[in-house]
Amino acid sequence: MGPATAPVEQVAVEATALVLRDGVILLGAAMLFVTLFRRFGLGAVLGYLVAGALVGPDGLGLVNAGEAMLHIADFGIVLLLFLVGLELNPSRLWRLKQDIFGFGLLQVVVTGLALTGLVYVATGFTLAASLAIGLPLALSSTAQVLPSLRSSGDIHGPTGERAFSILLFQDLSIVPLITIIAALSRAPADPSTPPGWLLGIYTVAAIVGLVLAGRFIINPLFRIVGRVSERELFVVAGLFTVLASAAVMEALHLSTALGAFVAGVMLADSPYRHELEADIEPFRSILLGLFFVAVGMMLDIGAIASRPGFVIGMALALIAVKAAVLFALARMFGMDNRRAVKLGLLLSQGGEFGFVLFAAAQSAMLIATEAASLFGAIVTISMASTPFLMKFNDWMDRRAGGREDAGLEGPEASPEAGAIVIGYGRFGQTVAQMLMAKGIGVTLIDSRPEQIEASGAFGMKVYYGDGTRLDLLRSAGAAEARALLFCHDGIRLGKARLEPILEAFPQAAVFVRAFDRRHLMDLDGLDLSGAYREVFESAILMGREALGQLGLPEEEVARVERAYRDRDRERLEEQSKSGDLHTLKERMFRPDNPLDDADPV
Numbered sequence: 001m002g003p004a005t006a007p008v009e010q011v012a013v014e015a016t017a018l019v020l021r022d023g024v025i026l027l028g029a030a031m032l033f034v035t036l037f038r039r040f041g042l043g044a045v046l047g048y049l050v051a052g053a054l055v056g057p058d059g060l061g062l063v064n065a066g067e068a069m070l071h072i073a074d075f076g077i078v079l080l081l082f083l084v085g086l087e088l089n090p091s092r093l094w095r096l097k098q099d100i101f102g103f104g105l106l107q108v109v110v111t112g113l114a115l116t117g118l119v120y121v122a123t124g125f126t127l128a129a130s131l132a133i134g135l136p137l138a139l140s141s142t143a144q145v146l147p148s149l150r151s152s153g154d155i156h157g158p159t160g161e162r163a164f165s166i167l168l169f170q171d172l173s174i175v176p177l178i179t180i181i182a183a184l185s186r187a188p189a190d191p192s193t194p195p196g197w198l199l200g201i202y203t204v205a206a207i208v209g210l211v212l213a214g215r216f217i218i219n220p221l222f223r224i225v226g227r228v229s230e231r232e233l234f235v236v237a238g239l240f241t242v243l244a245s246a247a248v249m250e251a252l253h254l255s256t257a258l259g260a261f262v263a264g265v266m267l268a269d270s271p272y273r274h275e276l277e278a279d280i281e282p283f284r285s286i287l288l289g290l291f292f293v294a295v296g297m298m299l300d301i302g303a304i305a306s307r308p309g310f311v312i313g314m315a316l317a318l319i320a321v322k323a324a325v326l327f328a329l330a331r332m333f334g335m336d337n338r339r340a341v342k343l344g345l346l347l348s349q350g351g352e353f354g355f356v357l358f359a360a361a362q363s364a365m366l367i368a369t370e371a372a373s374l375f376g377a378i379v380t381i382s383m384a385s386t387p388f389l390m391k392f393n394d395w396m397d398r399r400a401g402g403r404e405d406a407g408l409e410g411p412e413a414s415p416e417a418g419a420i421v422i423g424y425g426r427f428g429q430t431v432a433q434m435l436m437a438k439g440i441g442v443t444l445i446d447s448r449p450e451q452i453e454a455s456g457a458f459g460m461k462v463y464y465g466d467g468t469r470l471d472l473l474r475s476a477g478a479a480e481a482r483a484l485l486f487c488h489d490g491i492r493l494g495k496a497r498l499e500p501i502l503e504a505f506p507q508a509a510v511f512v513r514a515f516d517r518r519h520l521m522d523l524d525g526l527d528l529s530g531a532y533r534e535v536f537e538s539a540i541l542m543g544r545e546a547l548g549q550l551g552l553p554e555e556e557v558a559r560v561e562r563a564y565r566d567r568d569r570e571r572l573e574e575q576s577k578s579g580d581l582h583t584l585k586e587r588m589f590r591p592d593n594p595l596d597d598a599d600p601v
Helices: 005-039 044-055 066-086 090-095 097-123 127-137 142-152 158-172 174-184 196-228 231-251 256-266 273-297 301-306 308-332 337-346 353-363 369-404 426-436 449-456 470-475 495-504 517-522 536-549 554-578
Strands: 419-422 442-446 462-464 483-486 509-514 530-533
Touching: 005 044, 005 273, 044 273, 044 369, 066 142, 066 231, 066 256, 066 273, 090 097, 097 127, 097 158, 097 308, 127 174, 127 353, 127 369, 142 158, 142 273, 142 369, 158 174, 158 256, 158 337, 174 353, 196 231, 196 256, 231 256, 231 273, 273 369, 301 308, 301 369, 308 337, 308 369, 337 369, 353 369, 419 426, 426 442, 442 449, 449 462, 470 495, 495 509, 517 530, 517 554, 530 536, 536 554
Parallel strands: 419 442, 419 483, 442 462, 483 509, 509 530
Antiparallel strands: none
16 A cells, blocks of 8 residues: 555545434434424424534534535425426426416516515615515525425325425526626626526526436336346436436536426326435435535524524515515415415525525625625524424414304314314214224214314214314324224325324224325325225226126126236235226226136136
8 A cells, every 4th residue: 555545545435424413413313303393293304404503613513514415405306396297297287387387477576576675775785786685585485385385295285286386496597697787787797697688598408308318208207227127227317317307407507306297297197206305205314304404504593693684574574575575476476365375474584595695696786795694594594483384374274263153162172082084974873873883983073164064964073173184183092092084085095194194093093085096006005904085986886787787697796806816916005006097907897808708717
């Protein structure tokens, strides 16, 4: 070993030890504070922010690489947008075009100008500097809002779709915002940066290119991977797709998250969508957590300490202005008051792209380093406020519900029962009555006042509430119940809702009404006692009756039923493994593939 080699190896060993030490500190702090904040219902994001602020350079000074970590953890946002794209096929995206390019555009322009005026009046900065700060403040936190909407299942609801549409347009608006900052720049032009008009052409060309790549390269690639049936290969192919789309956009100086989103949309109709979601989700969760830890580490506590009144006052003003503008626009687009308030509070925080744009404004010599730190702290505080604002919104919902649903009793008043039926519609009524036929005590829960009132006319006591909430289930006696039966009408309970319930009440057998075959595939892997398609048995019964009326003997009708059930069960098991609805389609009965008389059943 030469003399020059030893110092290099020593540096490598020291760097590895430093990474391991920092990793242990960061993950330990994140685990502690996320557990603590979740315990008090404040959400994981606030826990990550506090953990980062505590161990960061302005806290205990245990870890100092906040900015470097932020660049790495930015990939969590890229993965998040890819997963969101997987849930939006092109036809649904086209349906949202008015919200994206109408509501989204108005939100960015009106909020950006309002906040520019606020900054101009409050700070005395020049108009150019005020624009460079006010326009980025109009953007909200995709990394904070979308995981919340996805975990609650609200992303497919009216408020969730509007929020997503606005966030998507905000991501698209980064290119014009960078162009505006470049046009206002006092610094010498960077010859390596393309002009704004060229960036616009790059954006359109990149999106068209990714769409074509998705149709002619990515989808065929996944068909090949699907035939190999190696789970590890799906992980590699999924990460390759995300990285390749992000790398193309990065090379063109465009939004990497936008590239990943387009790639996700191109795979939204793929039979391998569910497999991709399952493989990418763990990476997304870890990197997004690290992203918020890094944001907390970069919180400039010195800037806050030097001007605490200004920072807190501007953070409150930021939230108030954005919420007010969003409320007004939501009402203009036909949303009712409650949903408009929720949307305003949900998107009232500053966003992670604000840090990027503040850095660009600083490089353009529009704002000083101190101003970038000050407004970075304001954005971070506004992000930390979101869990509290959502709790306030829930409180308002409960108050509004209390007035609307006066006299409805919650399940905390219910007697101890062996089973809890959640959802007392046409499905839940049959399940509950069969249990009651054998004298089993049943607590009934539903969230629809009209259904509760109608059930009361038949002598049924139904309690009011959202039966997927852990606190409500505990108050209903779920910790002692032997069975929990989720019988909702028209609601697809996903893994994100059911996993905490299975963990909290391990003694109870959990049964779920599934909306359709795809819903059953989504539930595969959960430790459920049963999941049942809502129209499966009634369809089989009609088929039996039709065969009988067409003259088939009873024993042949029974043979057909057994054959259909066996083939359907076999197909469903293999489809759940592959994530592909076309798996074993040759086992379906068709005009050219009837049940042979000699087939054993």
